[in-house]
Amino acid sequence: MLRNMSASVLSWAYLALVYAFIFLPVAVLVLFSFQDGRLPVPPFNGFSLQWYEAVFADRKLMAALGNSMVVALVSSTISVLLGFLAAYALGRYKLPGSALQRGLLIAPMTVSYLIIALGLLSLMNALHIPLSLMTVGIGHVVINLPLCFAIIYASMGDHHINIERAARDLGANDFKVMTLVTAPMLMPSILAAFFLSVTFSWDEFIIAFLLSRFDVTLPVEIWSLLRSGLNPKTNAIGSLVFLASVAVLLILEFSLFGRTKKQ
């Protein structure tokens, strides 16, 4: 009895420690974004929203926030579209060297973002393409396409083949089969791929840093803010970034897992 209780207390304590270890940095970050004072370090002087005011008043930060959103949404849309088309082709047609093609599509996942960024940087230079948000977006498609492909390809079961065949039998052409039958059937995994891509693009720093010039994304702007020293304002913007990621994860949870439960 006593042993049972102590074991149970120990396991709960262990669980608490694990979560503290994971979330303490974020909790501290969020807490000191409300610091009433100039330094985001203990002691906590009192509660204030001044740093959030400062964030929203900062035109450069707000512009970077907008840029990040545009890059995340556009690059994720393109990644999902290309990933879906590749998965459909490899899942439904006998293609030459399909195992090799699958491998090539997923390969970028194993390459570090730094290497991808350097490679793209020298490619853009060689092609005389000026660095911009578009080049950042291209970089994000490169890293997110393998992910989207893998998620969507894994969900293309053989039990869908007869359903697509039935659609074709009833007169649907390839485009209609894809848009009216295949994509809606795969919608849970397509949404999962999309929202994961959005969060990865939203947080990504190295590629965004090396492939952007005048217009930058939020992580790059925060980094330049950090160079001028610690400041509760960086905590405030960090908290907002965290909040956005949590929001996307919640959307994912409800749109995707709500759906699968129903079906």
Added chain:
Amino acid sequence: MTASVSIENVSKIFGAFTALDNVSLDIRAGEFIVLLGPSGCGKTTLLSILGGFQSPSAGRVTIAGKDMTYVAPAKRPTTTMFQDYALFPHMRLVDNVGFGLRMRGLAKAERDEKALGFLDLVGLKASAGKRPHELSGGQRQRVALARALAVDPDVLLLDEPLGALDLKLRRQMQDELKAIQKRVGTTFVHVTHDQEEAMAIADRIVVMNQGRIEDFGPPSEIYMRPRSLFSAGFMGEVNFVSGRVAAADASSAHVETPLGSLALPAKNFTASAPKAGDRITLTIRPEHFRADDKAEGPTVALGEARVAGSAFFGTHYRCHLQPCATDTRALVAHLPQSASVREGEIVPLAVRASDVVALPASGGHA
């Protein structure tokens, strides 16, 4: 609408495996045809070739006189009802049934009205707003039928549509399927391995085995006058008795068997005309044995047999009879309810000559 179908010398070869071996078949417009055979006999391959999902390695398929051998499924006047129903899981029933009409460019109001009409035909009009996952197996099967019929095909192809249903529901759906086929008049080609199902619904049955057609005809003819040993054995229980033609003329033949000799009409030789000296196999259905020779009509005595075992089946007694004259394998006979048979009893064996079919002997069925 409805159309005739003609299959001319169709073969299909997958690598070293011959799925269809020079198959020819003529189906009349409005017929309910059942392709019957064990798994791997080529019946599903033949259906895929009719539907356009596979192309034959050789031969020709015409529908309503037009060559369809290499035409895509969407361009054929056929629709297929798949074994797993293949309903669109994300669409309401009315949208499922209306899908083919949508592909043909019908406006929403018009196609919804037509779709509701076909849902009404299968008794599911009230569930039009539901999605497939809310339905039972039998209901899904009906939706699949409505969806396939909604585009008004000339020929409907059904790939073991009742295979996933339990026995009681299957018998009920057979009757519905047959009734709906009569109402719409479309040519139905239905694949199954269940001979009872085949007899219940078919106008004509095609018995297939190892990529070839063994027999083709109305259910009663296939059962009573099979044209191959395989067909006789597949269509229900049967006794094979080996024998030899002792003498034959144009109208009858004299046959000698271990059970005795009997004269058979020449028309009972369904595969080929009898010649003296031919080795043959007689096929006798269990219900054709008469325990006593006082049965109606003239019978032929085949000696006596000892009852080795019997069981009451409701409509008849199913008995194992060991012929006294020889030590050949036991025969299975269905004796009438009124017959009081006891194990060990000796009963006379008799058959009507017209019930016995003679087929060329094959090594396996001596």
